[in-house]
Amino acid sequence: MSTLIASTPRQHRLRTQPGSGGEPARLNPLEPVPNWCKLSRADEVTVCRDRRKVAAGRVDMVSLDGSVFWIIQEGGKGRAMVHQKDGLTVFRKAGKARRPRHYGN
Numbered sequence: 001m002s003t004l005i006a007s008t009p010r011q012h013r014l015r016t017q018p019g020s021g022g023e024p025a026r027l028n029p030l031e032p033v034p035n036w037c038k039l040s041r042a043d044e045v046t047v048c049r050d051r052r053k054v055a056a057g058r059v060d061m062v063s064l065d066g067s068v069f070w071i072i073q074e075g076g077k078g079r080a081m082v083h084q085k086d087g088l089t090v091f092r093k094a095g096k097a098r099r100p101r102h103y104g105n
Contacts, residue, residue, distance in 0.1 A: 030046060030093060030094060031094040032091055033045070036066040040059065041062070043059045043093070045090055046090070060072050067084045
């Protein structure tokens with residue numbers, strides 16, 4: 001199995017899977033999340049404005065109506081609130097099993 005790891009942050013990490021005819025596959029593809037109610041605590045997300053990354057990290061909390069969520073940002077940048085009216089697009093790391101959203105007993 002061969003592995004290509006990009007030297008710049010804009011490029012994606014690629015690998016060749018056995019039996020795929022040498023076709024590269026993304027290791028951690030991102031999926032858009034238009035309905036923020038579908039976010040779960042600890043989801044790894046990237047927040048973009050005009051196709052540019054403005055924040056990335058793990059979801060800390062989501063409001064019940066899904067209009068606001070908080071992330072713990074990567075690199076020790078602290079906690080940030082993201083609101084739907086900010087005009088942002090949210091992407092979640094694909095392929096992870098979704099856990100049910102329970103905030104109490």
